[in-house]
Structure formats: structure tokens, C-alpha cells
Amino acid sequence: MLNAWLYIGLFTLVAAALPAIAIFLAGLLAPKKPNPIKNATYECGVETVGPAWTQLRVQYYLFALAFLIFDVESVLLFPWAVAYQQLPLFAIVEAVIFLAILVGGLFYAWRKGALNWQ
Amino acid sequence: MAVFWQDPITFLRLWLENLLLSWGVPADWALVIRFAVGAVLLVTAALLLVILQLWLERKLIGRIQDRLGPNRVGPWGLLQPIADVLKIFTKEHITPAGADRIPFNLAPVLSVAAALMVWAVIPFSATVFGADLNVGILYLLAVGALGELAIILAGWGSNNKYALLGALRTVAQLISYSVPMTLSALVPVMFSGSLHLSVITRAQEVWFIVLAPVPALIFLTASVAEVGRAPFDLPEAESELVAGYSVEYSGLKFGFFYVAEFLKAFTVSLIFAVLFLGGWRGPGAESYPVLGFVYLMLKSGIVYLLMILFRGTLPRFRIDQVMDLNWKVLTPLALILLMVIALADYFLRGTLPLVRILGLLCINGLAYLVLDRVLSSRERLRRRLVAQPVRPVARPENLITSSDVGGRS
Amino acid sequence: MSALQWVFLVTALITVSAAVMMVASRRMMHAALWLAVALLGVAVVFVTLEASFFAVVQLLVYIGSILIIIVFAIMLTQRSTEAGPRLNPFAWGAAGVAGVVWAALTYIFIRWLMSGTPLQELGASFDDVVPLGKALVDAEGFAVPFEVASVLLLAALIGAVYIAFERRGEGS
Amino acid sequence: MIPLSWYLILSATLFSIGLFAVLARRHAIAILMGIELMLNAVNINLLAFWHYWSQIKGVPQVSGMVFAAMIFVLAAAETAVALALIISAYRRHHTVVVDEMTLLKG
Known part of the structure; x- marks a missing residue:
């Protein structure tokens, strides 16, 4: 398994290095004439108001929350899915119950209106 | 031993492996070099594929929208993405x-x-x-x-x-x-x-x-x-x-x-x-x-x-x-x-x-x-109202009447 | 030293320094990005332990979701982050406590290793996913924790939606 | 191969840094990040012991892996609720600095 990971590590290095080198070379080739107007933050031609790192609405958090729960849950299901062919009915029913509990959670969030984009 | 026309990539891989080993490269390093060569080739191939994709997509979307799509640089505009890449590079x-x-x-x-x-x-x-x-x-x-x-x-x-x-x-x-x-x-x-x-x-x-x-x-x-x-x-x-x-x-x-x-x-x-x-x-x-x-x-x-x-x-x-x-x-x-x-x-x-x-x-x-x-x-x-009620569309036959009455709504 | 050991040492160095930078950075967003580096480092450490499943899950759960939810929370509470010192007045005491804990843990670990408990490396061809999957739903094994995990996640979902949604419209 | 002690020392170091963040930082989310770091340290420990011990008894042991998986679940649940609390407190008090929150004093 370590060999496979060695390949992935090398591949990642190559995949990151190639674009990085390309950008570096392009940076050498490209003209460099910065001026304050050009470097100003783009805001449809209007003067920039306030810091850019503004406040968000809670909506984003709620979606991220639902995602977090379902992500962790599906990760737990992957080992189960691998063993699925060798499992007795009891174990399958157990996983179905596991899923059903989370469907309940989804419907709670739905009823509560957490899944409506405002 | 793989035959070239059956499986060219395995053939080349084995060839490279034997070549490296015959040069006296230690087995571990031969593996690393082989992996690195494979990775470089695959990454390059993937990036070159993007150039083909750019052309294909622009051409097809153009045809769907009743346009010609890229047709100036090279035959059927095939060299257009390369021209674009060169331009964006500078x-x-x-x-x-x-x-x-x-x-x-x-x-x-x-x-x-x-x-x-x-x-x-x-x-x-x-x-x-x-x-x-x-x-x-x-x-x-x-x-x-x-x-x-x-x-x-x-x-x-x-x-x-x-x-x-x-x-x-x-x-x-x-x-x-x-x-x-x-x-x-x-x-x-x-x-x-x-x-x-x-x-x-x-x-x-x-x-x-x-x-x-x-x-x-x-x-x-x-x-x-x-x-x-x-x-x-x-x-x-x-x-x-x-x-x-x-x-x-x-x-x-x-x-x-x-x-x-x-x-x-x-x-x-x-x-x-x-x-x-x-x-x-x-x-x-x-x-x-x-x-x-x-x-x-x-x-x-x-x-x-x-x-x-x-x-x-x-x-x-x-x-x-x-x-x-x-x-x-x-x-x-x-x-x-x-x-x-x-x-x-x-x-x-x-x-x-x-x-x-x-x-x-x-x-x-x-x-x-x-x-x-x-x-x-x-x-x-639970469908929520997000837009205005439907307004009449200006068609040639109702253009004058609808503007006279000011619309149905 | 074998190549694997070098990989581990470099990763450990990067992980620890990213963790230190995380504690030291003033801007919360920078802290979150340093945390991302530290988490990636831990994923590589899992790879050296031949726990492929957990290395990938580390990416998927920690970087893919926990870090992102932290970033969203940082953006949501942006207005109050920049003011004041980043450490509280007891920072020196805290450093002392952390140092003592580190020394104690290391001492215990080394003592325990010296006591001569037999250790054996995992076989290289060991697949970590199938036995985990069987154990998770085995009635003799960990079926109860598996279901409890589901209930815990449900409780977290309901609780968090309830808390974050509670006084809607009252906030700015 | 990598000695077990290296993993244990790395995990002790990460745990202590996390502990320091929890004790010393004023920002609530920074404290949470410290907790994440501590949980990661625990996971390194669990998997390291799993790696070195699982063949002692002849059959591969899965307890270490199951515990590590449960830590992931725990971390997710804890983050979700903690961040919801932080956001809720922020909306009420307009601060995320822990010593300035007097939520529990009423």
C-alpha cells in the first residue's frame, strides 16, 4: 500500500509543480506595469467601501452543518458497504436503521426551514 | 512479457524498468523514477487534453447556438486554443x-x-x-x-x-x-x-x-x-x-x-x-x-x-x-x-x-x-413566491394592444 | 535512516510548526489555514501508519467539512475578531500547564515503551477497511457504538439547527 | 521502519499545543481549533497502537480503528454544536471573545 501512496505523493508533487512552474515562467514573460488604479480592488467601478472580509449570513452555516453531519455519516457507511456482500440480514437492517435515523434528521431540518435558501 | 501492440504502456514500463536496472540503478530508485516518469507523462497528457476540450466545447456550443465557433486559426479553428494559451501566457x-x-x-x-x-x-x-x-x-x-x-x-x-x-x-x-x-x-x-x-x-x-x-x-x-x-x-x-x-x-x-x-x-x-x-x-x-x-x-x-x-x-x-x-x-x-x-x-x-x-x-x-x-x-x-406574477410577453401580435392597455397586470 | 523515516520526520516538523503558527496567528482565517496544513500533515502520518482509510477520511471529514464549517463560522462572526490581544492574561500559566503535560506524556510513553511490551508491525498487505466494516455492524462487536454514533449525529444536527436558528431576525 | 516512540512524541507535542490553544487563546473559534488538534493527536495515538499491536494476538484487532472512527464522529458532532453555540452567542452579545461572554452569569 505504501507503494501506491508513494505514487500518489509523487503525482501530487508533479501536479502542483507543473502549474507552479508555468505561472512562474509566465510571470517572467508577462509585462509588469502596476499602478494604484489597476491594483485597486474591483468593485464594479465604485470606490471600495469598508474591509473586504465582510460578514455572512447564518444560511451558509446551516448548509455546511447539514453537510458535515451527512458527510461523516456516509464515511461511516463506506466500511459497511465494503463488507455488505458478507453480512447477515441483521447487519443490513442495522445500517438501514442508521440511515433512517439520519433521514429523520434531514426531515427535521427541512421542517424547521433550515434548508430554505433565503 | 507483454507484446507492444497488445499493451503498449505496460511494454514501455517494463522496458524502462529493465533499462534502469541494467544501468545499475537500485531497485527502489528505479521504482521512484518509473513513478515520476509516469506521473509527469500523465499530468502532461491531462493538460494537453484540456486544449482539445477547449476547442471541442467552443465548437459544439457554437453549433448549438447556431454560430460557427472558432474557425480562423488552423483547419476548423483547431489551433485556436493554442493561440489562446499563448496569449494568456503573456x-x-x-x-x-x-x-x-x-x-x-x-x-x-x-x-x-x-x-x-x-x-x-x-x-x-x-x-x-x-x-x-x-x-x-x-x-x-x-x-x-x-x-x-x-x-x-x-x-x-x-x-x-x-x-x-x-x-x-x-x-x-x-x-x-x-x-x-x-x-x-x-x-x-x-x-x-x-x-x-x-x-x-x-x-x-x-x-x-x-x-x-x-x-x-x-x-x-x-x-x-x-x-x-x-x-x-x-x-x-x-x-x-x-x-x-x-x-x-x-x-x-x-x-x-x-x-x-x-x-x-x-x-x-x-x-x-x-x-x-x-x-x-x-x-x-x-x-x-x-x-x-x-x-x-x-x-x-x-x-x-x-x-x-x-x-x-x-x-x-x-x-x-x-x-x-x-x-x-x-x-x-x-x-x-x-x-x-x-x-x-x-x-x-x-x-x-x-x-x-x-x-x-x-x-x-x-x-x-x-x-x-x-x-x-x-x-x-411549499413553493414560495420569488418572482413577480407572470406579465404578458411582447409578441408581434400583441405589441400594440398590450402597450396601449399597459399590460394585463 | 530509511526514506520512510525521513518522510515522517519532515511531515512531523511541518505539522508541529503549522500547529504552532495556528496558535500564534492573529487573524482567525490564517489560523484556519494553518490548521489545514496541520491536518494534511496528520493525514500523511496516517499514511505512514498504513491506515489508508483514515488518511482519506482525514481529508474528507477534517479538511473537507470540519475546516470548511470553521471557515464559515469565522466569516459569520467576522466583526469581533480583530480587536484586543489574542492571548488571555493566563497565557504563561497555560504554557506551563501545556509544557508539564507534554513532559508527563512523553515520560509515560517512554517508560511504557521501556517496559518491554512486545510490538509487531502490521503486515504490509493488510487491508484496513473490510474488518472495520464487519466489526462496525457485528452484534458481538461494535453495533451499539455504530447506532449510538448515528443518534449522536442526529442530536448534533437537531441541536445545532435549533441553536443557530433560535432567534431568527434578532441578529443584525 | 518508524519506531513507535516517534509517533507517541509527535502526538504528545500536538496535544500540548492544542491544550495551550484551549487554555490561552481568547477567541472562541481558536479554542475550538485547539480541541481539533487535541483530537487529532489522540487519533495518531490510537492508530499508532493499532498499527503496532494488531498482530500480537494473531488476528488483526479492529478496536483501534473503531475508536478512531468514533473520534471522527465525535469531532464532527462537537464542532457542529460548538460553532452553533458560538454563532448564537455572537448574535446576542456581538463578541466571540470568551472572557467577554457572560452568558452563563445571566
Whole structure:
């Protein structure tokens, strides 16, 4: 398994290095004439108001929350899915119950209106 | 010993290995060199593929929209993308004032790298694959997380309100759609009993799209959304968010976001082909692995053409529609289908293959029909008013009358 | 030293320094990005332990979702982050406590290793996913924790939606 | 191969840094990040022991892996609720600095 990971590590290095080198070379080739107007933050031609790192609405958090729960849950299901062919009915029913509990959670969030984009 | 015309890549690999060993390179280092050469070749091939994709997509979208598409540079405009690449290569890199330098410059690199990393585990034919990880599918899903990180880096590093809002909105969309994607990716794992992509491919005597058409459909929809292409192209909705997280980028840095997008479009087609369309499987692919490569590329090419068709013909969704489609249709559908298939396949797996296929097909169809009815009736009850009531459209025959009366509303 | 050991040492160095930078950075967003580096480092450490499943899950769960939800929370509470010192007045005491804990843990670990408990490396071809999957739903094994995990996630979802949604419209 | 002690020392170091963040930082989310770091340190420990011990008894042991998986679940649940609390407190008091929150004093 370590060999496979060695390949992935090398591949990642190559995949990151190639674009990085390309950008570096392009940076050498490209003209460099910065001026304050050009470097100003783009805001449809209007003067920039306030810091850019503004406040968000809670909506984003709620979606991220639902995602977090379902992500962790599906990760737990992957080992189960691998063993699925060798499992007795009891174990399958157990996983179905596991899923059903989370469907309940989804419907709670739905009823509560957490899944409506405002 | 592989014969060249049966399996050229294995042939070359063995040749390189023997060459290195005959030069007296230690076995470990020979392995590292072989891996590195393979990685460089594969990355280059993937990036060159993007150039072809750029041409194909512009040409086809042009034809769909009744235009010619690129037709000036080279025969049929074939050299147009190369001209574009050369042009973008020499454009100035503008760094906006107050940008957070390291995240700003890291973002495009990470974005392309995340799209490329998928290629490391894809089994291209019976004998050619990079890394046969024992967690292949999870790796594919996890690499997507790096892409999300890159988008956040871009949005934060730009020091721009539009960029940040666009980035967070994009990430909200991406993470939402990865839920049904992960859930429907569980189905091939259940059928094949492994996370190895090579085993999943081999297990598909019957393509999994036949055994589980609805999860496959969910996976396809979710992967179109993951790529952020039309009709899910809100991240770069010019009319709403200027250009999303890439507003402040210019030159090749901007170009790489573009490259990453096109690359992702092809990699999700590749993933779909591996998980649901039998990967490299096809007549004669076992004994002639080079055929398997051709089959895989054909299959993913067809999925990719389908995505171009979506892009050319479907109007863009609103953000609330995007979220509703995911959380109120795809996710419950995927969850319930997973339960149904898990139970059904337990009872069907001892029976004849044909019975199993037909049974699973029926159950899929039935579950889809029932759930579609249930979910859409809920939707109809709770549909919220977001736009004005319908106003009369100005047509040649009612142009004068409607303006005289001032419209029906 | 073998190549694997070098990989581990470099990763450990990067992880620890990213963790230190995370504690030291003033801007919360920078802290989150340093946390991302530290988490990636931990994923590589899992790879060296031949726990492929957990390395990937680390990427998927920690970087793909926990980090992103933290970033969203940072953006949501942006207005109050920049003011004041980043450490509280008891920072020196805290450093002392952390140092003592580190020394104690290291001492215990080394003592325990010296006591001569037999250790054996995992076989290289060991697949970590199938036994985990079987154990998770085995009635003799960990079926109860598996279901409890589901209930815990449900409780977290309900609780968090309830808390974050509670006084809607009252906030700015 | 890598000695077990290296893993244990790395995990002790990460744990202590996390502990310091929890005790010393004023920002609530920074404290949460410290907790994440501590949980990661625990996971390194669990998997290291799993790696070195699982063949002692002849059959591969899965307890270490199950515990590590449960830690992931725990971390997710804890983050979700903690961040919801932080956001809720922020909306009420407009601060995320822990010593300035007097939520519990009423």
C-alpha cells in the first residue's frame, strides 16, 4: 500500500509543480506595469467601501452543518458497504436503521426551514 | 512479457524498468523514477487534453447556438486554443492591493493540482493504473475537498467582497452536492464489495448503471453540479457575482482556474464511466488492454458530450433552486434508495443474474416513481413566491394592444 | 535512516510548526489555514501508519467539512475578531500547564515503551477497511457504538439547527 | 521502519499545543481549533497502537480503528454544536471573545 501512496505523493508533487512552474515562467514573460488604479480592488467601478472580509449570513452555516453531519455519516457507511456482500440480514437492517435515523434528521431540518435558501 | 501492440504502456514500463536496472540503478530508485516518469507523462497528457476540450466545447456550443465557433486559426479553428494559451501566457499578472499573497498565489496551483490528482488512481485498462489504492473511491471524493480549499483560498486571498462571497457560495454549492454524490457512490461499493477502483471495474459484468439507474442519475447530476458547469454555473454567474472567486485573477493564474474547470469536467466523466459504465470493460479488453483504454475514453467522452449538451441547452438555475434540488430532492432520494437497494439486493443476490437485474431495475423504477410523487407534492405545497406574477410577453401580435392597455397586470 | 523515516520526520516538523503558527496567528482565517496544513500533515502520518482509510477520511471529514464549517463560522462572526490581544492574561500559566503535560506524556510513553511490551508491525498487505466494516455492524462487536454514533449525529444536527436558528431576525 | 516512540512524541507535542490553544487563546473559534488538534493527536495515538499491536494476538484487532472512527464522529458532532453555540452567542452579545461572554452569569 505504501507503494501506491508513494505514487500518489509523487503525482501530487508533479501536479502542483507543473502549474507552479508555468505561472512562474509566465510571470517572467508577462509585462509588469502596476499602478494604484489597476491594483485597486474591483468593485464594479465604485470606490471600495469598508474591509473586504465582510460578514455572512447564518444560511451558509446551516448548509455546511447539514453537510458535515451527512458527510461523516456516509464515511461511516463506506466500511459497511465494503463488507455488505458478507453480512447477515441483521447487519443490513442495522445500517438501514442508521440511515433512517439520519433521514429523520434531514426531515427535521427541512421542517424547521433550515434548508430554505433565503 | 507483454507484446507492444497488445499493451503498449505496460511494454514501455517494463522496458524502462529493465533499462534502469541494467544501468545499475537500485531497485527502489528505479521504482521512484518509473513513478515520476509516469506521473509527469500523465499530468502532461491531462493538460494537453484540456486544449482539445477547449476547442471541442467552443465548437459544439457554437453549433448549438447556431454560430460557427472558432474557425480562423488552423483547419476548423483547431489551433485556436493554442493561440489562446499563448496569449494568456503573456498577459500581465495583477495582484490587487491588500491581497493576502500566499493564499492568492497558492489557490490556482492547488485548484489544478486537485483536479489532476484524480488521475492518479483511475484504472485506464486491465493492466495500466497508477495507484491501486485500497480506498480508491474515497480518495476520489476526498480530493474534491482540496478543490474546495483552493476556492476558499482564492476568495480570501483576493481581498474582494465579490470574490469572497462568490467563493463561499461556490463552496456551499459544492459541499451540498457532495452529499448525494457520496451516498450514490456507496452503491457501486456495495455491489462490488471493495473500494479498489480496479475491483469495482472488474465486478461490472453488468454495468452498475443497469443495476442502479437512479443512483447513477443522481451521481451524474451531482457531478455536473460539483464541476460548477451550466446549468449549475452560479459560481461564475457574471450577472450576479461578477465572476465569483476568480474576479481578481488575471493572466495565467486566471487561466489555470479555467483549466481546472475543464479538467474537472472531464475527470467527473471519467469517474462516472469507471463507477457506473464499466470502466475499461468491453469486448476483448482483457486480452488487448489497449482496447480497454479506448473503451474508457469513449465512455467518458460520451458522458462529457452529454455535459456539453446540458450546458448548451439548459437555462441556469437560481441559487435557491440549486439548493432545493439538492437537499429536498437528491439527498432524500439517494438516502432512501440506498436503504431500498441494500434490502432488495440482500434477497436478490442468491437468485439468477437475470432475475436480480430485473428485480433491481423494477425496484429502482418503483422507488423513483413513489419518491418523485411524494417529494414533488411536498414541493408544490411549499413553493414560495420569488418572482413577480407572470406579465404578458411582447409578441408581434400583441405589441400594440398590450402597450396601449399597459399590460394585463 | 530509511526514506520512510525521513518522510515522517519532515511531515512531523511541518505539522508541529503549522500547529504552532495556528496558535500564534492573529487573524482567525490564517489560523484556519494553518490548521489545514496541520491536518494534511496528520493525514500523511496516517499514511505512514498504513491506515489508508483514515488518511482519506482525514481529508474528507477534517479538511473537507470540519475546516470548511470553521471557515464559515469565522466569516459569520467576522466583526469581533480583530480587536484586543489574542492571548488571555493566563497565557504563561497555560504554557506551563501545556509544557508539564507534554513532559508527563512523553515520560509515560517512554517508560511504557521501556517496559518491554512486545510490538509487531502490521503486515504490509493488510487491508484496513473490510474488518472495520464487519466489526462496525457485528452484534458481538461494535453495533451499539455504530447506532449510538448515528443518534449522536442526529442530536448534533437537531441541536445545532435549533441553536443557530433560535432567534431568527434578532441578529443584525 | 518508524519506531513507535516517534509517533507517541509527535502526538504528545500536538496535544500540548492544542491544550495551550484551549487554555490561552481568547477567541472562541481558536479554542475550538485547539480541541481539533487535541483530537487529532489522540487519533495518531490510537492508530499508532493499532498499527503496532494488531498482530500480537494473531488476528488483526479492529478496536483501534473503531475508536478512531468514533473520534471522527465525535469531532464532527462537537464542532457542529460548538460553532452553533458560538454563532448564537455572537448574535446576542456581538463578541466571540470568551472572557467577554457572560452568558452563563445571566
